[in-house]
Amino acid sequence: MSGLTVGHLARRNARKHPEQEATVHRSDGQRVAASTYAEFESRVNRVANGLRNLGVDAGDTVALYMKNNVETLECFVGAMVIGARPVPVNHRFKGQEVSYVLDDSGPEVAIVDAFGADTISEIHDDPIVPVETFLYVGEDPPAFARSYERFLEGVSDDAVDIVPDRQDQAALMYTSGTTGRPKGCRFTHDNLLSLAADGVYEGDYLEPGNRHLIVTPLFHVGAFVPFITNLSVGGTTIVTDGFDPERVLGLLEEESINSSYFVPTQSRMLLSVEGVEEYDLSALESYGTGAAPSGAELKREIMDTFDTNLVESFGQTEALATRLPPEQTLEKADSVGRPALSLQMKVVDEDGNRLPSGEVGRAAYKGPTVFDGYHNMPEKTDEVFDDGWFVSDDLIKRDDEGFVYFVGRADDMIVSGGENVHPAEVEEVIHEHPAVNEVAVVGVPDDTWGERVKAVVVPEDDAADLEPDEIVSHVDERIAGYKKPRSVEFRSELPRNPTGKVLKSELA
Incomplete structure (x- = not known):
């Protein structure tokens, strides 16, 4: 073994902070489970020893198909202690999607809960599903699974030799699959610990005893990485398995939460709660946001x-890239920040040539926080890496001060009459209209222009009289005419995947 790994964090915290809370699970307004760091390490050791008893070894995978709970956290670390790789599976995935991830990642052991039991009951005996042992979190396990708690009761909590090297693989995180089948992103212990270090030192205001709330799903890096970050400082991680805005506000108050992360849609829901200003959120020191543009007005209101x-x-699953700190939130409201501490970043054209400031191109990243490649996809890995640089599909530009501005996705680009239209630019302009709550811009086929711009708008609650022409005129007055929407559709909400990203394929 060489170098600190994730498994060492739990062991260190159990030695330094044995009586401090490590994990808390809140559900339906109640504390479902909680453990101190001494108890957390004991359970991590049981998970590690139990997995070894089932034949799981270094380099193997362990699937986790559950909603947010503390069992997921202890399985993350327990698997990594013995060099195995946890594979959190999107709990919104159903039969065929889950079968694909299990087939691709190849786990012999999978842990499931009541939320996913029906789906697993349909596929557990499918020939392509490699899982030999299912463990069930909850009472009355289904016929295909063993009780997780009874499984742990019969296992020693003796300390386990922490076997992986810092450069060994630590986890497989699957992309959301919005542009095709999900891809398994490999992360090493060095990746995760470097991401944690960036989080601690660049604006998250974390310190020992920090109480961090996770409301986004743990199968996503936007939740998984903050858990590792909070673990690295000896903080308490509180997870909840659903998002009810009023209940979350109560949880922020009752648990004296110091830090959390919300996608913009969740922020708008929190702000719309009647009496939101009456909650005592004085402990909240760091409010993280991302996954979609917020806009200056939403930032100011938060x-x-x-x-x-x-x-x-x-950023994205493959590379969490930039941060915009609080002191520049309004000064640089349209920016997503500067590159993170451990990351090199450049803007490149289609041939990989570096572009000067102000020009739009693909974001390319290099550094210890960039993922290790795609699982079972060597050709795809070679395709996205250029001389050690990960070249993404994100289109960005940088100003002379190095601030990054997200323009759109290369695969979202609208080509109308030979002109490139970046949806994010049009969305930002439409967001400025006071009667607009949310918007997504997509390209739709057009016999004359090839593609034309379409805007899908969610109006504010008091904007029932908003007309399409008003949106079109608003855009036409502010940016080039070829970028304005040729059609406007109003909806009550935008379709999103579980991580908050808009499913634009359902809007075109």
Whole structure:
């Protein structure tokens, strides 16, 4: 073994902070489970020893198909202690999707809960599913599974030799699959610990005893990485398995939460709760946001209402790339920040040539926080890496001060009459209209222009009289005419995947 790994964090915290809370699970307004760091390490050791008893070894995978709970957290670490790789599976995935991830990742052991039991009951005996042992979190396990708690009761909690090297693989995180089948992103211990270090030192205001709330799903890096970050400082991680805005506000107050992360849609829901200003959120020091643009008005409302530091982040599963710290949130409201501490970043054209400031191109990343490649996809890995640089589909530009501005996705680009239209630019302009709550811009086929611009708008609650022409005129007055929507559709909400990203394929 060489170098610190994730498994060492839990062991160190059990030695330094044995009586401090490590994990808490809140559901339906109640504490479902909680453990101190001494108890957390004991359970991590049981998981590690139990997996070894089932034949799981270094390099193997362990699937986790559950909603947010503390069992997921202890399985993350327990698997990594013995060099195995946890594979959190999107709990919104159903039969065929789950079968694909299990087939691709190849786990012999999978842990499931009541939420996913029906889906697993349909596929557990499918020939392509490699799982030999299913463990069930909850009472009355189904016929295909063993009780997780009874499984742990019969296992020693003796300390396990922490076997992996810092450069060994630590986890497989699957992409959301919005542009094709999900891809398994490999992360090493060095990746995860470097991401944690960036989080601690760049605006998350974390310190020992920090109480961090996770409301986004743990199968996503936007939740998984903050858990590792909070673990690295000896903080308490509180997870909840659903998002009810009023209940979350109560949880922020009752658990004296110091830090959390919300996608913009969740922020709008929190702000719309009647009496939001009456909750005591004085403990909240860091409010993270990302996954989609927030816009200056939403940022200002968050900071004014919650009186907290707002930290915006930008990136993707493969590379969590930039941060915009609180002191620049409004000064650079349209930016997603500067590259993170451990990351090199450049803007490149289609041939990989570096572009100067102000020009739009693909974001390319290099550094210890960039993922290790795609699982079972060597050709795809070679395709996205260029001389050690990961070249993404994100289109960005940088100003002379190095601030990054997200323009759109290369695969979202609208080509109308030979002109390139970046949806994010049009969305930002439409967001400025006071009667607009949310918007997504997509390209739709057009016999004359090849593609034309379409805007799908969610109006504010008091904007029932908003007309399409008003949106079109608003855009036409502010940016080039070829970028304005040729059609406007109103909806009550935008379709999103579980991580908050808009499913634009359902809008075109």
